[in-house]
Amino acid sequence: MQADAYRVWLSEIMLQQTTVAAVKPYYEKFLTLWPGVADLASAEDEAVMVAWAGLGYYSRARNLLKCARAVVGEFGGQFPDTASQLQKLPGIGPYTAAAVAAIAFRDPVAVVDGNVERVVTRLLAIETPLPQAKELVRGALQPLFPTGRPGDLAQAFMDLGATLCSPKRPTCSLCPLHEHCQAYADGQQERFPVKLPKLKKPTRKGAAFVLIRDDQQIWLQKRGPSGLLADMTQVPTTNWSSREDGETSVDASPCKADWQNAGEVRHTFTHFHLELSVYSARLSSGRKTTPASSETLAMGWWSDLDALNDEALPNLMRKVIACAL
DNA sequence: GAATCGTGGAC
């Protein structure tokens, strides 16, 4: 049973705000690279970021490593077996703690994710908007969970929400609970869960600079340790992730070169749209040193264009590089 | 409690 906890935990972390289809190849890759929690705990930070690159929400990857090291360092390589203990570990919040405890350790705690919130707010026609309603959902569900196999009940509710009780056009006629569903009885199943209106996303602008040597080496650098895409790899850009920057001109280039306008990349993050103007320049292979002594170039390195899979490049940067080639 | 934090697929 304990052997499963690592896999349950890994999958639940990856599945936070992420679809099963997107997670699957990453989950398999991680299990191949690091079959157990001790393997992961001893991995290099950079190797984990490279393996996670493209999956998004990169603080999950940093917390994943912190958590693995805590399990090895503080719990002798065994995950704690209750939700309350699990939730003290990095990256494990109320949902993940409950899911791991219920599925791997049969801890009878209510597991409440977005699917369960939707199913239960419909069953009870809860008018309270999310995220307030979350505690009402947990309270309504908890009495059902002191069963012999709480993990199965959790899985059942989540699967129901992921299939029949979908956000739009739920298939109520096939639902095993429709006779008990207040929202269905009222013919208002699509109105739940009630949510507060969302704010419109602003658009930020910036410029990205792709510097390529004749021998197919590209200049990369590391982002800072906090904020958006923290600790990930990038090509030089303007300071687009800070609110005030909107510089899109080649004038912002980090060094002198024959910059060519390569086009524009659009990318949408959780809370804003981004439009990056992409500029590219070629350098002769003889130039082995740092392109310039500019501050914005700071530290960086040359990387082979054929080996970008070994870099911790978020998908935004892959788009930018593809645009410049 | 509200903001922040990625990405890709569905409609």
Added chain:
DNA sequence: TGTCCAAGATT
């Protein structure tokens, strides 16, 4: 194209 949203956590 725009919007929603997917097995949330952190600050």
